[in-house]
Amino acid sequence: MxxxxxxxxxxxxxxxxxxxxxxxxxxxxxxxxxxxxxxxAIAALIQSVSSDHTGWIPDISVSNWLRAQPDPISGVASVIDGDTVEVHGQRIRFNGIDAPESRQYCSDGKGFDYPCGRRSAEALATFLAASKPLDCTFVTWDRYGRFVGDCRRADGTGVAAWMVEHGQALDWPRYSHGAYAEQQAKAQTAKIGMWVGAFQAPWDWRAAHADGSAPMSQPQGSVSRKLVAQGGYSCEPRRTCSQISSCEEANWYLQNCSWGGKLDRDKDGIPCESLC
Structure with missing residues (x-):
């Protein structure tokens, strides 16, 4: 029992x-x-609040936290635009800067519109060709799945800093926290690249043309006029170094004219070395 x-x-x-x-x-x-x-839900809320800017936005989704951090990437880069390249099939967005979009137009010192987006991409291609390969270390993933990184040429020159210092891209404080403010101040003072005339910040341009209605071949109507540089230069007619009177003028042609690369025969980024 x-x-x-x-x-x-x-x-x-x-x-x-x-x-x-x-x-x-x-x-x-x-x-x-x-x-x-x-x-x-929190990640989706933050991402929706940030959606008014369509540049690189860090991917804050849970799936991103689970992604393995990639190894540094090294190789010959194909230029997509002024702030994005492709290496070994991987799109890489430069960290902390924003370059004009491929379809974006800016105004030169005389008020004439020119394709500053394409000009920025051309300047980047010339700069990268001078010292290969490109080495990029990972920072984060953006919302489009792109590798966002800090990149340097084989000679150690930082790509983002060079693009900002030569007026071909802007420091993007939202992500750089002012890391390239000094380079931007130099470009603005020297009035080179976009700073030679008037332009709209790339992030503002994207917001204004988010519907994709901006024409490929026509200047944009909304351009900020608060950043007007001194005039006096024009891409027509073409010039040789013997016809140029100052280093400032030579740099303007190099950065703003399709034929400007001919002034830099050794591709070291310095035009008309007898002047500069």
Whole structure:
């Protein structure tokens, strides 16, 4: 009789313990799902608030946290635009800067519109060709799945800093925290690249043309006039170094004219070295 009572009580205890374990597992599962959904909702909210800017926005989704951090990338780069290249099939967005879009137009010192987006890409291609390969270290993924990184030429020159210092891109404080403010001040003072005339910040241009209605071949109508540089230069007619009177003028042609690269025969970024 005592043996039977003992077996019966032991069986009841095991049943209660089993039910308790099942209950704990179920609540653990519910709590984990609740945490996951909450994190995903917060990430979606932050991303939606940031969606007014369509440049590189860090990917704050849960899936991004689970992605392995890639190794540095090294290779010969194909230029996509002034702030994006492709190396070994991987798109790489330069960290902390923003270059004019491929379809974007700016105004030169005389108020004439020119394709500053294409000019920026051409300047980048020339700069990268002078010292290969390109070496990029990972910073983050953006919302489009692009590798955002800090990149340097084989000679150690930082690409982002060079693009800003030569007026072909802007420091983007939202992501750089002012890392390239000094280079931008130099470009603005020297009035080179975009700073020779008037332009709209790339992030503002994208917001204004988010519907894709901006024509490929026509100047944009909305251009900020608060950054007007001194005039006096024009890409027509073409000039040789013997026809140029100053280093400033030579740099303007190099950065703003399609034929300007001919002034830099050794491709070191310095035009008309007898002047500069």
């Amino acid at each position: 005592d043996r039977y009572r003992y077996d019966y009580q032991s069986r009841q205890w095991r049943q209660r313990s089993g039910r308790r374990r099942v209950w704990l597992r179920r609540w653990r599962y519910v709590l984990l799902r609740l945490v996951f959904v909450t994190i995903a």
